[in-house]
């Protein structure tokens with residue numbers, strides 16, 4: 141029973157054979173739990189400490205407390221030489237001060253040995269938590285190899301394990317630690333390397349500072365399953381990343397990643413400027429558990445994953461650039477902003493004003509619409525003006541309606557929450573929102589870049605007729621189904637359409653794509669011809 145402090149009056153504790161945990165009652169006013177491996181306190185709860193002299197500082201009081209417990213900690217000499225304050229946090233509510241400590245040996249931190257001390261306003265210590273390494277002896281803290289050498293070794297070993305690293309996120313550093321392992325402790329460099337390619341990771345290498353050998357290595361980030369409630373109250377699950385018990389809306393399983401951030405209501409124009417100029421994405425969204433409590437963020441993240449999967453499964457496309465490009469989304473852009481956009485770099489979503497829109501990321505078709513703008517930018521490059529602009533919009537609506545497959549409406553899940561059954565745009569019947577469904581009714585003014593969100597409806601109607609069939613303006617179209625329809629448009633977009641493709645060229649591009657996929661003279665090709673004829677495109 142060597143773990144029992146000499147002063148202990150009473151053994152209060154629980155002890156199982158498997159889990160040798162002892163709680164000793166060191167005095168009536170104090171309870172201590174000891175660490176099984178080191179037999180030093182894991183916590184000390186002080187029920188009432190002796191009064192501190194009025195004229196001591198908080199720090200003096202802290203170190204006098206640590207000195208008082210020297211024998212529990214199995215440390216020799218002044219506590220000042222064993223503990224370093226890494227952080228001081230004052231809690232305005234309880235007026236307590238929290239000290240975060242790092243245990244050091246000859247000034248070098250001991251890896252993983254950190255403590256937290258809570259001090260009351262009267263400078264009495266209330267509790268001590270942490271892990272304390274007993275007195276370390278005879279370790280030279282003068283490294284024999286350089287930091288550069290350690291970094292080089294870590295990088296070489298990492299590349300041997302995951303392949304050549306083209307780009308390291310940030311400059312890797314080597315920091316000296318005392319690294320306890322297997323009952324021993326060595327002076328080691330901790331080299332941390334962040335990578336996204338060929339494999340995402342936050343790699344930790346402990347390199348022996350005496351002989352340059354790798355003592356241990358691991359990846360500190362982990363893929364995890366996150367959950368949360370979306371904008372419409374539905375439970376979602378999605379991939380996230382866990383690091384040190386903190387969870388981030390970062391999916392490293394798809395392409396080069398899918399990340400979701402929070403603009404904290406920063407004005408939409410300002411956000412777009414910062415995003416395009418300096419790559420500002422907003423604040424990281426962190427959760428202490430795998431459950432995320434921001435519906436707009438949950439949906440932006442889960443829906444971006446769903447759209448990535450839609451493109452991957454349907455067209456074998458790896459993200460919007462066909463090369464795994466990271467998909468970044470930011471929610472809470474602007475105050476009550478009734479819109480969503482692809483800004484050329486990333487996706488931005490407003491919260492809506494609550495009556496016109498709910499948070500726009502809540503609609504899978506809107507998310508697919510925006511990501512498709514990125515696909516178009518990286519493929520056909522359709523200009524955002526006039527007929528090419530209307531086609532750009534229409535392709536986004538078509539893919540929006542394909543990814544969110546149960547209807548031909550756009551935005552119904554978030555548009556006017558108090559009005560049932562309406563939507564922002566309908567591919568099936570654009571006239572519901574007063575949009576044209578025939579070329580003869582096209583908008584020829586200058587608003588909206590020449591009516592890109594208006595004339596898109598003419599082409600939307602053609603796509604709807606192609607998939608579902610129907611009679612429109614006395615032209616009968618045989619429906620070919622959603623599957624053939626989406627393949628034709630994807631092929632046209634990626635092979636035949638260019639920046640200045642107009643409606644008439646688009647018709648021919650779709651016919652060529654249908655010929656490639658189903659053969660010249662196929663019923664699919666014939667239906668494409670008819671669908672365009674029905675909306676007045678020759």
Ligand code: D38
Nearest residue numbers: 478479480481482496506509510533550551564593
């Ligand atoms: C309707 C109402 C109010 C505002 C808007 C629409 C109303 O009924 O009172 C604004 N708005 C939102 C959208 N369109 N107009 C929807 C989105 C979604 C559904 C795709 C949309 N956004 C544009 C786009 O992605 O093409 O269409 C954003 C373009 C931004 C270009 N700078």
Ligand code: ZN
Nearest residue numbers: 509513533536
């Ligand atoms: Zn659009």
Ligand code: CA
Nearest residue numbers: 505544549550
């Ligand atoms: Ca829809």
